[in-house]
Amino acid sequence: MSLINPDVTPEKDFPLRDDIRLLGRILGDTIREQEGEAAFEIVERIRQTSIRFHRDEDEIARRELETILNSLSRGRTNQIIRAYSYFSHLANLAEDQHHVRRSRAHAMAGAHAMEAAAPREGTLARALKLIQEAGISHNALQAFFGSALVCPVLTAHPTEVRRKSTIDREMEISQILAQRDRQQMTPDEEAACQDGLRRAILTLWQTSILRRNRLKVIDEVNNGLSYYDYTFFKEVPRVYAALEDQLAAMDPVWDNTELPSFLRMGSWIGGDRDGNPFVTADALRQALLLQSKHALSFYLEELHCLGAELSLDGRYVNVSDEVQELAKASPDPSPHRQDEPYRRAITGIYARLAATAARLGHGDVARHAVGEAPAYDSVEEFEGDLSILHRSLRSNGSGSLSRGRLRKLRRALDVFGFHLASLDMRQNSDVHQRVVAELFEKAVPGTDYEGLSEDKRVALLLEELATPRLLTSPYLEYSTETTSELAIVREAAEAHRRYGRAAVPNYVISKASDPSDILEVALLLKEAGLLRPRGGEMDVNIIPLFETIADLRHCSGVMDALFALPDYMRLLRSRGQAQEVMLGYSDSNKDGGFLTSGWELYKAEIELIEVFKRHGVALRLFHGRGGSVGRGGGPSYQAILAQPGGAVQGAIRITEQGEVIAGKYSNPDLGRRNLEILAAATLEASLLHSGQSAPRAEYLNAMEELSDSAFRAYRALVYETEGFERYFWESTVIGEIANLNIGSRPASRANSRRIEDLRAIPWVFGWAQCRLMLPGWYGFGSAVNEWLEKRPETGLALLQAMYREWPFFQALLSNMDMVLAKSNIAIASRYSNLVADDSLREAIFPRLRREWEDSIRQLLAIMQQQSLLDGNPLLARSIRNRFPYLDPLNHLQIELLKRHRSGDADEQVVQGIHLSINGIAAGLRNSG
Template identity: 35%
Template sequence: MHEPTPTEALDLVGRHEAGQEIPEQMRGDVRLLGSLLGRVLRESGSPGLYEDVERLRTATIQAYTDESDEAFARAAAIADSFSVERADEVARAFTVYFHLVNLAEEHQRVRVLRERDGRPEREDVADSVAAAFVRLAEEVGDDTALNRLRALRFHPVFTAHPTEARRRAISTGIRRLSGLLEEHDTSVQGGAEQRRSQRRMLEEIDTLWRTAPLRPEKPSPTDEVRSVMAAFDDTLFTAVPHVYRRVDDALQGPAAGSRAPIVQPFVRVGTWVGGDRDGNPYVTAKVTRTAAGIASEHVLLGLERAANRIGRTLTLDAGTTPPSDALLALWTKLRSADEDAADEIAQRSPNEPHRRIMLLLARRIAATRTRNADLAYRDPEHLLEDLRTVQASLAAGGAPRQAYGHLQQLIWQVQTYGFHLAELEVRQHSDVHAKVLAELDAGGARSELTEEVLEVFRAIAYIQERFGPRAAGRYIVSFTRSAQDLANVHRLARYAAGPDAQPPVLDVIPLFETFDDLQAAPGILAEIVDDPDFAARLAQTERRLEVMLGYSDSSKDVGPVAANLALYEAQAAIAEWAQQNRIELTLFHGRGGALGRGGGPANSAILAQPPHSVDGRFKLTEQGEVIFARYGDPAIAMRHIDQVAAAILMASAPSNEERNRRAAARYADIARVMEESSRERFFSLVKAQGFAPWFATVTPMEEVGLLALGSRPARRGLSVESLEDLRAIPWVFAWTQARINLAGWFGLGTALSAVGDEQMLREAYEQWPLFRAMIDNVGMSLAKADDRIARKYLALGDRADLAELVMDEMTLTRDWVIRIAGGDGLLANKPVLQRAVKLRSPYVDALSLLQLRALRALRDAPEDAAPDAGQQRLLLLSVSGVAAGLQNTG
């Protein structure tokens, strides 16, 4: 019998998709990468590995396409027949295959974006900032639209939440492969360059295969800082100013680049990496200082290189471009501070005043990085002043294109990143603050915890002094339950500073996470603004205030449906309170990558927010695999930033606010019924006697904690007798691995049944953005689930009642989602996404079957026996592979 090649196996899925063909170029990429992987498996795998991989893959595709129990049983029997050693190799092979398919899909996205950019008319880019500005101007007028554009703010905050299952070595290898695939695209068919790129791809894939897919130990917080820096070095430093440039090009037309830009920098980058100590004992004050230093090193090096590049190219003669008096004065000032270098540069550039200045400015940036006090800039504002002097001189000297070209991009980079790169935020649990203050108020010896908490405030003060006030200062209080929880932060800052010093400047941000806390939020805010410290800070910032909302714990608390509705109500109430109190509110959304943690398309979520809850400002967490999915490739990063910023701009358009206002009023009764019924259904599961240990049995929840994903522990306590101490990430991750995805949908079917009016629900889907986003996100979540595999996981436990409850709700929810969204299946209205899910599902099934056999072996072992190391490793390998296949973890 003929065994299918990787491409033929892919074709089987393609035909099953009823005409949803894979683009030919992407098919070619998968064919190429798949054939290279097959060669690697034959050359580097043990004898017979390639044949075993193909045998399992063929069986899972057959089981997926005909959906019979017999076909599924045959696939499971093949997975069970492997030795542990062979199963290990097969799991690794499938995982590498997923990395390659994901790469091919990403490459296709980049290809489409570039083709779109190359068209003379870009009418198809309707969700860009430029298009949003035009639509907004039609509603509010040019001047108002321009003011809103200039006040626009998109603020992603990178976190070290452990949801990236890939090792950094794997990620960098894939990035190298991406470059080779691009080279392959542009080389002559069959030519020497193409053969060279294929040979190098073969080498990289062989390296991927030979690289251990699991981290040998957890990364340290400093490792996490350096990992996130890769997104900045490879993408963000250049991508963000390119976004500004694209918007300005679209708005100014032919005049773009020859006059001052319309666009003001609207991206600010934040980070919790090295600052988030909530439940992470490894993030110390020393780590926070180190994190700030690493970030500053990276951005200053980037600015130095950019200034040098501009200096080397700015060879304008003084006769054609006379310098301004201000530029000559700046030269005198710089020369006196750095005389030897100035003389050398002047000798090499005798009549090129602008070039000479830029090369000296590059030296001053370098001195700032190396902490040379004689030459270093005190702050980025002084660098900006010098750059603007050069820019004004160029413009006055008749060289506007040089003034507003690359030099403008450097100015944008300084405005966006300063000398700190990312605004470092600290987060700590409110209970820790209360405990430390109780000890301080009692007097006596100070514990190690107390000294460490106080040292954090000293670290913030040091960072502000060293890198500028923007570098640090936001302090997030997780599990904020009272105004006192917020006031405590200022008290601790004064304790840390002592009587003879000023505490750091702090913006204390409440984080409302649970259902009850979300409902209490407006009252807590109304109380805290009268606190003297808060009132003083509001006066200093022109009444600006940030409030953070937690999606993860609220979803684990009351279920995804009730949490989403509660979050909307909380935002509406907080926004109304802010309007009444003349406060410029920024809501900070603690969203994760998975749908159970507020994940899903950010732009549609923004457009579904309550009136005045956005007002041109949107801040959210970006974590784990999401960071590299959205910011790993420059073209994708630029598209993501453009889309999100466009949604932020349009969210406050009168038409969008009115639509959300009307929908919220019209469907308020439906929302109430859905909230109450879904919460009751969710509680019937999670509050059932013995649920927590059952959950730990039927999912790899315990084993997920063994993965060396991040520095933070997977749970706050040691017991699984209660979900209270389980973090939201393993809660979501475990359900995802079991192919149930319960955290993203459970309770929705019951909620929709409680409403009952199908026609009304279809109308709500068309008219109510929040409801539409909820239905679409659940559709995505269910599409990645699998009934047959889910039943196998649930059978690991001894609670048929709970297993039946889960499966009944899954069936009910799927039925309602399909009826409301239309079509003959999940994601029928999202064909590209549907294709991506169907492309991967049979191969994810193979890894799930390998994971199941490992779980069964571990669960069936005697309680007093040590875990079988081989089965445990197989389980962890399959967890990594399933995460790659589903393209999310937690």
């Protein structure tokens, strides 16, 4: 029986169905033309048989499908994998376009209705409406915008397997789908669109999905920069413009108000060296250079277009004296622009910015300046010149012109500066400890820093931080590790001088567990001049990352002890008396399981709120959320609003990782929607939910008991079951993932197969590929069973009430609902057969099956659903429609794994495995 309700497609989703059919038909035609009729017929036969099996649960169809798949030649196998992989990618594009379509339909319905429709959840319009209804004052809202920070942080992802070449073609397909959707077409126009789709799909088919060589750090930087072209450069200014206009419509007091830039971009790509030996000072320098070049190239192009637009003649319009001065200073000698002061001013601004690009080492610009001009010394100088244009236009009857390209350029400059995105440094606390120990030992032999107690370490570090004298010496030799770490912070200091302090504003410490972990980084910053003891000044935020269950339980104590140090509080005052703390979702999940991770994160936030309040320090949380639920992913809006009251104090940073970046930000319409969701949720959580009361005590007690039970069940399986590590490596594609050319970072922190050393991303990705999705649910069934055994009469009713009334519990179960809907125990059982030891398999897989069944049964009972995803029919249909295309990929992956592991070294087998990994990831979407 199907776990997902097989409902019919509603009329509003007919366009989605039609788009998927169109793309599927063109893909089929492409396969027939390129590979022959026989290949097409096999693809179609597999598709129809798989659909028949899923629709009717026809066992004959299942056996027929297996027979077809098992009889394929190696070359044909890879053709089939490519076909179904591309279908998944194309279906994703159709779904993305449908989300845009539904958003536009809602907006247009509101515009044409007699009464405006209520704004949709997650929009800034709805957030402002709720704030207005709540009676929030203008001053309170103004104060929020004055200090707010909403920052998605892009990170490189070791399971992001798509190449930019394929993403570019997918973007082309998305644009054609949008064009077909937004205009009524003549037959010729429709034919031209379909021809465009055919060319794009043919190019995809003839382009390799996979990379032949492992990505370098700089390749990852360039991949990240592409999303600025797709979305951020244009859509971030649009979010601000819409918000300012909505505020003005809500209350005239906001007219002509320019909000501070609270929505900004961050990045780890090129600065995150935790476990990545390829992130060096040179990589950091190159990343910053590429970021800066990308930003200035955009500004130069926009200035060129702006000059073409502002052809205003000084004989017909008044122009401010400031603009006239800019025009006089311009090196533009053209007599054709003699009476066009705005154009002459802009060519001068362009020349100065081109000189700035040259000074920053960007090389030649796309269009040369008309003459020489002095470079800008700072972003503020450039902003000042653009503001002169803006003020003149507004003051002289051309205000609407200032609200076009110039408005967006000024906002882009304020957001992106000369650095584009704030690049965080990140390193593991163990590395800092070794480096600091060596520095002390070289300076004062016999210090034995690593042998000291925590109190003595803190005392020694504070003593050293109090003196302006450097601990390092140019006359001493240091280890390669220490030399590299010192070079990193010195490069960050150079970036501050070159691009401004916003270029590298943060230093994240992985596996932080003691106050000394923070002070060690302070010492390294001092060695680079980023911390100055005499003035109590610190130029970088030091951010501890608490990521294991034990670290989460102790993090409030660590921060309490840190804030009790007057010397640290003195430094913190130079950072606005604000401290950022990062919480790790991925590693806490791998350490303690889904339920316990979520609960310990929630409790940690409550305790941190209290500690920070007591010390008078502003709390800023950095959520290390991944793409999958097993790594803390899920809908961002619900996740932010599910935070405990007071956790979102106007500021939040969230990691955006890998395939989630492509899913959220490669389509500009979806990208703007996702940016707006982050801003709206932060606004609501800060002003409407900040003082919300704590959940009922019995809810908190119930969660504590459920978490304890789930933790025991999870740890008993993953860390206490003999042979489980081997079971994981043999029943998943983790070994093959580790060898796939999909990122610069190794799959494990250390050269071992221990689960403790494995990175959380491949851990989750491996379970997703075999369709078990274990990190997203394991332990829940056991926990609820134990709970209900103790309370057979009242236990279920209480859990149901928790689900209805508590946003945290709602979000937790909703995410689990999605993960379980994407799982498939029958397919997972076939992967378990890859385990060579029969007794090991029989000892573990039945436990997995029982827990999976119990988790689904108890989840449905608590949510009061008949089947998974009853409350999300669109996602249910999406998953149900994908299964017939995913199952053949899983089957073929299993067969290829058998061949490969038996010693078959054929390149087609290896390629087929890697292609199947890509296809399954595309079909599941947020899988790693």
